[in-house]
Amino acid sequence: MTSRRIGIAASLLAVCLLSLGSAFAGDKVKGKGVITLRSGDTLTVETDDGTTTVTLTADTKVRHPIGLGARKKEVGQDVLIPGLRLKYEGTGDQNAVTAETITFDQDDLSIAKVIQAGLNPTAQQQARNMEAYQANKQATDAQMATNAAGIDAANQEIEANKQRIASNQANIDEVAKSTKKRFSELGDFVEKGQHTVYFNTGDYSISAEDRQALADLAKQAVAYQKGYVISVAAFADSVGTASSNQVLSKERAQAVVAYLLQECSVPVGRITSPGAMGETNPAASNESASGRSENRRAEVKLLVNKGIAGGGEN
Numbered sequence: 001m002t003s004r005r006i007g008i009a010a011s012l013l014a015v016c017l018l019s020l021g022s023a024f025a026g027d028k029v030k031g032k033g034v035i036t037l038r039s040g041d042t043l044t045v046e047t048d049d050g051t052t053t054v055t056l057t058a059d060t061k062v063r064h065p066i067g068l069g070a071r072k073k074e075v076g077q078d079v080l081i082p083g084l085r086l087k088y089e090g091t092g093d094q095n096a097v098t099a100e101t102i103t104f105d106q107d108d109l110s111i112a113k114v115i116q117a118g119l120n121p122t123a124q125q126q127a128r129n130m131e132a133y134q135a136n137k138q139a140t141d142a143q144m145a146t147n148a149a150g151i152d153a154a155n156q157e158i159e160a161n162k163q164r165i166a167s168n169q170a171n172i173d174e175v176a177k178s179t180k181k182r183f184s185e186l187g188d189f190v191e192k193g194q195h196t197v198y199f200n201t202g203d204y205s206i207s208a209e210d211r212q213a214l215a216d217l218a219k220q221a222v223a224y225q226k227g228y229v230i231s232v233a234a235f236a237d238s239v240g241t242a243s244s245n246q247v248l249s250k251e252r253a254q255a256v257v258a259y260l261l262q263e264c265s266v267p268v269g270r271i272t273s274p275g276a277m278g279e280t281n282p283a284a285s286n287e288s289a290s291g292r293s294e295n296r297r298a299e300v301k302l303l304v305n306k307g308i309a310g311g312g313e314n
Helices: 001-026 106-143 146-183 210-223 241-260 289-294
Strands: 030-041 043-049 050-055 061-064 071-076 085-092 096-104 189-198 229-234 296-306
Touching: 030 289, 061 296, 096 106, 106 146, 106 241, 189 210, 189 229, 210 229, 210 241, 210 296, 229 241, 241 296
Parallel strands: 050 096, 061 096
Antiparallel strands: 030 043, 030 085, 043 050, 061 071, 085 096, 189 296, 229 296
């Protein structure tokens, strides 16, 4: 009888331990951060607490808010690209999470795509450098038996290619680093210049006068070297629906960012996530034509790191 009681007690203890282990293994985890690397269904996410590995499954839901309400639209997992800021929920711990839901903002996806557009030429150059490296290595192998001088020259070219690859990788790392930090460091900056771009009703084209002013602001930023960022926030008047004005303000912000990137040669890592503000924060009353014209605007600000702001005065 005693042996039987001991066996029953041991069985109950084993069941409890298994249940307890399952509970810990399935802990719910929430977090947010920026994707720095994607390899297949595995995301490397930099958070305020460090690096987290987020694993996607066929059941992982990816979605973003629609308009100004609480509705969310589900999209494919291919939008999860490096540079995208997101929120995730799933099971695991702070180091590794199997995602159940991932949420992101459309504006953050737009800036991540801009970052990818800036990185693609560098990645292509790196691929060309690697191809050149392989070609030089094959030529070196063929000449080793007969031409010591040729081997020497080929080795020097290989070393030069390695240095170019390292330089390209450093540029990629710099962009990824600035992508991670730009959302959290604006409090360390002071305003050193600004310009307001005004638009016609329903339009997002930039006038010649405003283009010149933006170019002047970009030249002013160069004096601060790597100690600056440029913020862009665009607005609309109250004509039309709130949802259409939200889209219009986004188009205005993106037009200004595109001009700064393409025509003024501002590095992509120096522009913060463009703000589409819709009808919010009007500069004047929407009851008059003059007031509405002041509200159709994009505010562009040159922000300089506090640590060098004193030395960057002109």
